[in-house]
């Protein structure tokens with residue numbers, strides 16, 4: 359969709375208001391640039407269909423009030439409960455790194471900025487245990503140039519199209535610790551994660567599957583490698599097929615849970631024209 363001008367000023371005001379190091383001339387430039395963007399929502403809705411890790415508490419919405427009041431006005435309010443890690447969410451570094459940032463400590467500049475997308479869906483859709491390889495990363499660079507310093511990197515496996523069918527998206531409808539062995543979905547190989555932290559300077563990484571490590575992982579090595587470098591992971595993304603390989607920016611703002619190891623995330627892309 360096209361961004362209405364009023365919304366743009368709201369977004370611009372929000373970003374610049376939150377920036378810890380505001381810069382007058384940069385802000386003016388980004389305001390002009392934002393006027394020419396298309397917004398893509400990369401976020402799944404939270405509902406009773408939302409997919410959670412098989413051992414995590416699922417999303418619940420309890421209606422507190424919905425209807426006309428005795429005083430003549432309409433009133434709606436709900437309570438909700440959720441695990442941190444389910445639906446579209448962020449893994450804060452502390453999720454797998456003892457001294458890593460918790461969710462409220464992640465610098466906003468690591469959650470906002472220019473991004474690239476690496477599409478491996480032609481391979482991953484034929485193999486639910488697919489591991490994004492270092493070669494996938496270097497092949498992207500052959501076509502598009504080196505992954506720029508400070509990039510947010512998104513991995514498109516195509517698995518979002520199975521959401522919220524748990525059998526196809528997770529590999530199982532079962533829940534609980536015994537179901538972990540049946541998880542099958544693509545992820546980033548530990549070798550490629552190491553290559554990224556050793557050879558490139560990325561701010562964050564995202565994927566359209568439940569986890570940055572593939573379903574059959576038992577050691578969660580890609581989590582450990584990335585989160586130990588304070589590189590956060592965005593999981594259960596959607597609409598990545600609507601993004602180009604480069605030439606877009608990400609705004610990823612999680613719920614600011616003090617001490618949180620992650621949390622629900624609203625993430626959008628702004629495509630350059």
Ligand SMILES: [Zn+2]
Pocket residue numbers: 443444447448449593620
């Ligand atoms: Zn997570």
